[in-house]
Amino acid sequence: MQIRVTTDDDWPRVYPFFRAIVAAGETYAYPDGLTSDEARLVWMREPPGRTVVAVDGDVVxxxxxxxxxxxxxxxxxxxxxxxxxPAHAGRGAGRTLGTDMIAWARAAGFRAVQFNAVVETNTAAVRLWRQLGFQIVGTVPGAFRSSAHGYVGLHVMHLDLTGDTAH
Structure with a gap:
């Protein structure tokens, strides 16, 4: 598996799973039915931000x-x-993307990483981020309307990159 900066040619392979994940209604609050162009504006960041893909050969x-x-x-x-x-879940892509992001944030000079909205019922993501050192610093009750669970909380998660836990 390789992590690389996304190219224009990658978007047609990202958008189908972006659309499916948003439509599932369990992890992202993006509006349903975003067109490819609308979703691209939401997802693809220009420098100094960064958007990457995890690929195995030609498979995103x-x-x-x-x-x-x-x-x-x-x-x-x-x-x-x-x-x-979802067709490629369980292969370590999430962990690899996460560790790549942390390395990028450190190299770019960020002092911390903050996730503003991790759905509390997304237990796989919460577990992964905690394994990578993130702490839950608060939960906004009922801030997300899950398709399966109704109103659930959104965790704010934080990773200190300074090594100073008393900041």
Whole structure:
């Protein structure tokens, strides 16, 4: 498996699983029915942000998009979003994308990574992020309307990249 920056040729292979994951209604609050062009504007980041794909040969297994969590005085904190094609789940693409993002954030000089909205019922993602060192710093009750579970919380998760746990 290789992680590389997304090219224009990758989008037609990313959009089908982007669309399916959003339509499932379990992990992302994006509106249903985004066209390919609308979804591309949401997902694909221009530098200094970064969008990558996890590939095995010519097969796109997943994608991640990353950059500043907030502009200006919040620009020292990174954020990211991840999608793994359900057809390729269980192959380690999420973990590989996650470790790549953390390495990128460190190299880019970010002091932390903050995920603003990890759905609490997305237990696989919560478990992965905790294994990679993230802490749940708060949960917004009922902030996400899950197709399967109704109103559930959104975790705010944080990873300190400074080594200073007392920050």
């Amino acid at each position: 297994l997943g994608s991640a998009t990353m950059g500043e969590n907030r502009p200006g005085r919040g620009s020292h904190v990174a954020t990211a979003s991840f999608m793994v094609d």
